[in-house]
Amino acid sequence: MSEASQESWFRLHLLLQELRNQTELALAAWTLVEAGVVAQGPNDAWMLMVWGGLQSFATCHANISKLFFRVKGAPERKGLIALFSALDLGPLRDRSMRDSFDHFDERVEGWVSEYGGQEVSVQDRAVGSDIGAFPRPHQLRRFDPATRTLIIWSRAGREESYALDPVLSCIRALALAMDAARAELSRK
DSSP states (O other): OOHHHHHHHHHHHHHHHHHHHHHHHHHHHHHHHHHHHHTOOSSSHHHHHHHHHHHHHHHHHHHHHHHHHOSTTSOOOHHHHHHTTTSOOGGGSOOHHHHHHHTHHHHHHHHHHHHTTOOOEEEOSOOGGGTTSSOTTSEEEEEETTTTEEEEEOGGGOEEEEEOHHHHHHHHHHHHHHHHHHHHHHHO
C-alpha cells in the first residue's frame, strides 16, 4: 500500500470511528427525548429531558451530516459514502434543524422585535395532545412526539417544521450497517 493510500485508509478509518460515536450519541439523545415524553409530570424535569435530547440529537445529526457531506464548496467524502452506498443518506444532508438551535438567540431577538411584550413561552410545556397549551404565535418552539415533528419559529412569523422520522430512521440504519462498513474497510 502506498503512503498516499495508507493516509487515505487511515483518514477513512478515523471518519468511520467518529461516525460510530456520533451515531451512538444521536441514538442516546433520542432515548432521552422518548424518556422525557413518557415522564411528563408537574415538574419541569421531563422538559429538560425532551429539549436536552432534541438539541443533542440535532447536534449529532449535523455532525453526521458533516462527516459525509462536509460544508458548502468542499468535496463530499466519497470513501465514507461508498461504505454506506446501500443506504439513502439524503435525510442527513440538511443541517438547518441544528442551526435553528444554534442561532436561537437571533430568534429570540426577532420574536421580541415582532411581538413586543406579549406573553410567550420559549418551548412548549405540553407535549402530544396538549400541544396547543400556549396559543400560536406565542411559542418559540414546539415538539409533537406523536408525529416526531419539531417546530421552531423563525423570522417574519414563519415556522420551520422538521420531521425527525426520516433522520432518525437513517441514523438507525447507519448504526445497523456500521459493523459491515468496518469489516469492508478492514479488507482494504
